[in-house]
Amino acid sequence: MEWPGTLEAVPEVDIETHGADDAVHRTTIWPVVDGGDVYVRSLRGTAGRWYQEATASPDVVLHVAGESVPVQAVPAPDVESIGRANAGYQRKYADSPSLGTMTRDEILGTTLRLEPR
Numbered sequence: 001m002e003w004p005g006t007l008e009a010v011p012e013v014d015i016e017t018h019g020a021d022d023a024v025h026r027t028t029i030w031p032v033v034d035g036g037d038v039y040v041r042s043l044r045g046t047a048g049r050w051y052q053e054a055t056a057s058p059d060v061v062l063h064v065a066g067e068s069v070p071v072q073a074v075p076a077p078d079v080e081s082i083g084r085a086n087a088g089y090q091r092k093y094a095d096s097p098s099l100g101t102m103t104r105d106e107i108l109g110t111t112l113r114l115e116p117r
């Protein structure tokens with residue numbers, strides 16, 4: 001997949017993370033693209049298992065339309081990244097009744113930028 005490929009168009013992807021016991025977990029998340037950068041954040045804030053695992057071991061895999069894409073999860077809690085991610089969520093999910101859950105103040109600090117590896 002050419003980065004960021006179809007991530008702007010697909011509503012959901014799975015992120016594959018690894019637990020401390022090497023167990024593999026997959027969680028469905030919402031990716032957004034702004035200026036070629038891909039952002040995700042945890043609906044459950046820092047309590048989200050996938051978020052905890054991705055920050056502890058940032059080499060993760062996205063599953064997009066049947067394709068596995070190795071990426072690195074980079075913390076992006078700075079004001080600019082949060083704003084860009086929020087703009088992406090507002091563009092992409094404007095018609096979703098769940099939009100407000102992904103732009104809540106209490107989870108903004110869990111914004112991650114995904115970079116291909």
